[in-house]
Amino acid sequence: MNARQRVQAALSHHQPDRIPVDFGSTAVTGMHVACVAALRRHYGLEQRPVRVWEPYQMLGALDDDLMQTLGIDVTGIGARNTLFGFPNENWREFNTPWGQEVLVSEHFRTTTDHNGDLLLHPGGDPQAPPSGRMPVGGYYFDTIIRQEPLDEASLDPADNLEEFGPISEPDLRHIAAAAERIASSPLARVGSFGGTGLGDIALVPAPFLKHPRGIRDVAEWYMATVSRPDYVHQVFQAQTEMALRNLARIHQVVGDAIDVLFVCGTDFGTQQSTFCSPATFDSLYAPYYTRINAWVHEHTTWKTFKHSCGAIEPFISRFADCGFDILNPVQCSAAGMDPATLKSRYGDRLVFWGGGVDTQKTLPFGTPQEVREQVLRRCEIFGRDGGFVFNAIHNLQMNTPAENLAAMFQALHEFDESP
Numbered sequence: 001m002n003a004r005q006r007v008q009a010a011l012s013h014h015q016p017d018r019i020p021v022d023f024g025s026t027a028v029t030g031m032h033v034a035c036v037a038a039l040r041r042h043y044g045l046e047q048r049p050v051r052v053w054e055p056y057q058m059l060g061a062l063d064d065d066l067m068q069t070l071g072i073d074v075t076g077i078g079a080r081n082t083l084f085g086f087p088n089e090n091w092r093e094f095n096t097p098w099g100q101e102v103l104v105s106e107h108f109r110t111t112t113d114h115n116g117d118l119l120l121h122p123g124g125d126p127q128a129p130p131s132g133r134m135p136v137g138g139y140y141f142d143t144i145i146r147q148e149p150l151d152e153a154s155l156d157p158a159d160n161l162e163e164f165g166p167i168s169e170p171d172l173r174h175i176a177a178a179a180e181r182i183a184s185s186p187l188a189r190v191g192s193f194g195g196t197g198l199g200d201i202a203l204v205p206a207p208f209l210k211h212p213r214g215i216r217d218v219a220e221w222y223m224a225t226v227s228r229p230d231y232v233h234q235v236f237q238a239q240t241e242m243a244l245r246n247l248a249r250i251h252q253v254v255g256d257a258i259d260v261l262f263v264c265g266t267d268f269g270t271q272q273s274t275f276c277s278p279a280t281f282d283s284l285y286a287p288y289y290t291r292i293n294a295w296v297h298e299h300t301t302w303k304t305f306k307h308s309c310g311a312i313e314p315f316i317s318r319f320a321d322c323g324f325d326i327l328n329p330v331q332c333s334a335a336g337m338d339p340a341t342l343k344s345r346y347g348d349r350l351v352f353w354g355g356g357v358d359t360q361k362t363l364p365f366g367t368p369q370e371v372r373e374q375v376l377r378r379c380e381i382f383g384r385d386g387g388f389v390f391n392a393i394h395n396l397q398m399n400t401p402a403e404n405l406a407a408m409f410q411a412l413h414e415f416d417e418s419p
Contacts, residue, residue: 003073007188008259011303011325011351013387018416019379021390022353024062025076025190026262027083028307028328029354031396032139033060033102038402043069049093051103055120056083056132056141056207057395060102070409074389075187077258079194080174084132085208086124087174098139098398119144122210131207139398143205147216157234159214163206164195164239167246176253183257190305192262193250195243196292198236198285199225200266225276225284232284240288244295251300260326261302263292269310272335278314286322293323305353309394311335316342320349329394330355332378339381352382354391357408363392364400368407375411383415 001009001017009016024030031039033050037060040047050060062072080087086107094104097118107124113133120132120141132141175193182189197203204221206212215221215231225232247261266285268275276284293304303325308315311334319327327350332339339355356378357363362370382388390412396405 002186004186004188004259007073007389010386010389011259013348013351013385015386019383019388019390019412020073020188021071021412022074022190023070023072023391023396024059024067025074026192026305026307027054027057027059027078028265028394029391030054030057030059031062032398032400033058033096034098034100034139034398035396035400035405036060036062036066037100038400039070039405040066042402042406045069049101049103051088051091052094052105052108053078053088054082055104055108056143056202058096058140058398059395071412073188074190075182075185076190076192077175077178077182077254078192080171081208083202083207084120084124085122097134097136120207122206122208125210128210131205131209143202143207143218145205145217146212147205147220148213150215150220155228155231156214157231157238160204160216160235161238161242162213163203163209164242166242167195167249172249172253175250179254179257188260189258190260190262191250191254191258191302193246195239195246196261196263197265198239198288199232200264202265222275225280229284236284236288240291243292247292247295248299256301258302260305261296261300262305262307263296263324264289265307267310268308268315269312269331269334271310271333273311274314275310278318281315281318286318289319289322289324297323303351309334311337313337313342316346316350320346324350326351326353326389328353329391330382331393333358333360333393339378343381343384347382347385347387351387351389353389354393355382356390356412357392359392359394359397359400363404363408364397366404368403371404371407372411372414375408376415379412379415 006016007020036050053061088105090106091103111119116136118134119130121128122131134141205216305326306324307328313336330352
C-alpha cells in the first residue's frame with residue numbers, strides 16, 4: 001500500500017498494512033515549530049529555519065525529508081489566509097522570543113506593548129487594533145477580545161456573519177493550485193477550507209477581522225447559546241447555507257483530490273464534563289452538522305472530520321448520527337474517554353484520528369519508556385480492524401523533550417514490525 005491507500009483503508013474500517021500516521025495536515029494535528037526543529041536535529045537532517053504556517057499556535061511546516069523520516073501518510077490543503085487574516089507568502093526570517101530562528105509570512109508584522117508582549121494584527125495591518133497577544137515568556141498567541149459593548153435591542157445576526165461570504169476568486173485559485181500540486185502525491189489529503197465551523201470558539205472572536213461586530217466575546221457567546229438561541233440559530237442557518245454554496249464551488253476545482261474534509265473544530269467538552277447538554281446539541285448544532293455532512297456524502301467522495309476536545313462521550317454517538325466519519329483528537333485523559341470503551345462502542349461508526357499519546361502529561365513529562373508503552377497500547381486498542389489514524393491528542397507542544405518525540409515514532413515503527 002502507498003500512504004493514500006493506507007489511509008483510505010483505515011477510513012473504510014479495513015485493516016491497512018500498517019497504522020497510518022498524520023502530523024501536520026491540519027491545525028489540530030500539528031507540531032509547534034520547536035518540536036519540528038527538535039526532530040530535525042534528532043534525526044540529523046539539514047538545519048534550516050522552520051516555516052510557521054499557522055501563527056496562532058505557532059505550528060511548523062514539516063518538509064518532505066522529515067515527513068519521510070517519520071513515516072507521515074497525510075498532507076493538507078489549507079485556506080489561503082491564516083487565522084489572523086493574512087496569506088503565507090514571501091517568507092522572511094523571524095527570531096522568536098525563545099530564540100528560535102523561523103520563517104514567517106511577510107505579512108506577519110508584530111508590535112510590542114508596554115508589558116513587552118508580542119502583538120499580531122488582523123490582515124497584517126499594524127494600524128488595526130491587535131487581535132493576538134503572545135505574553136512575555138509565552139510560546140503561542142492568545143486571542144484579544146475586541147467586542148464592542150452590546151446593545152440588546154440592536155443585536156443583528158448579520159454582524160456575526162461578516163466572515164461567511166461567498167468564497168473569493170483568489171481563495172478559489174489558491175485551493176485549485178494546491179490541489180494541482182498534490183495531484184500526483186502518494187499521500188492522503190485533508191482539506192481545511194473554512195466556513196463550516198459552527199461556533200468554533202477560536203473563530204468567534206474573529207482575529208482575522210479588523211473591526212469585528214456582533215457577539216465576539218467568548219463568555220458572551222457561550223451564554224448566548226442559552227440566552228439567545230434564536231440569534232445563534234439565525235447565524236448557523238445563514239452560515240450553513242453559504243458553506244454549502246462554497247463547498248459546491250470548491251468541489252468543482254478539487255474533485256476527488258482530497259480524501260477528508262475538516263468540517264468543524266468546535267469543542268464540546270472540558271476535562272471533566274461537556275460544555276452543553278445533549279438536548280442543546282440536538283437542537284442547536286445537530287441540524288446544521290447533518291445538512292453539511294449529508295451534502296458532502298451526496299456530492300463527493302470525501303470523509304468528514306470533527307474535532308472536539310474533552311469529555312465528550314455523551315456526544316460521540318450523536319456525531320456519528322449527524323454523519324461525521326472521523327473524530328479527533330480523542331482525549332483519552334478526559335472523564336469517560338477510556339480508549340478500549342470508545343473503540344468497543346463506536347469503532348464501527350467512527351474513525352479515531354488521534355488518541356495515540358497524551359500530550360498533557362505522558363509525552364511532555366513522562367519518560368521515553370512511558371511514551372513507548374502508551375503508544376504501543378493505544379495502537380493495539382485503536383488499530384484493531386482499521387478505523388484509526390495515529391496522531392497525538394492535539395498538537396505537539398513546546399518544550400516536549402526530543403527523546404520523547406523520538407520514542408513515540410520509534411514505538412510506532414516497533415508496533416508495525418511486531419508479528
